[in-house]
Amino acid sequence: MLVKNRLQYNAYQNAYYHANTEKCAAHGARWSRLNRVKVNAARYISEAKCKERVLTYYGDGVLACLRCGFSDMDCLSIDHINGRGRKHIEEIGGGTFLYHWLENNGLPKGYQTLCMNCNWKKRVTNNECKRGVGNAITSTSIQ
Ligand SMILES: [Zn+2]
Helix, strand or coil: CCCCCHHHHHHHHHHHHHHCHHHHHHHHHHHHHHCHHHHHHHHHHHHHHHHHHHHHHHCCCCCCCCCCCCCCHHHEEEEECCCCHHHHHHHHCCCCHHHHHHHHCCCCCCEEEEEHHHHHHHHHHCCCCCCCCCCCCCCCCCC
């Protein structure tokens, strides 16, 4: 096909795809298998961007812990303000599923960005530990 401009080319590609959906899907699947490194790198970047957007949103527009200001994204997490985070994560899946879930559900209220230390400290202070209320081992309980 002689391509005269980008719009014409896009229309041709679109029509070809819809006329050959199975063939294109098979080609795409084969390409993905043969280019696993590129696919994984693109997925990693996409998931990192999603995580950054969500953490920034729940950090009131800043990619940092709301309590202490720590800003290393690798150490930031989403905190369920009213607790019950473990149960929620077990329901939707771990890893990056929470970030995608939050975006896909319109970034609902009830979450905040905390660093792992502040998140853990809040969990202990509020007795949200798995062992139940009053069973947390804290720095004051061993003195
Ligand atoms: Zn913090």
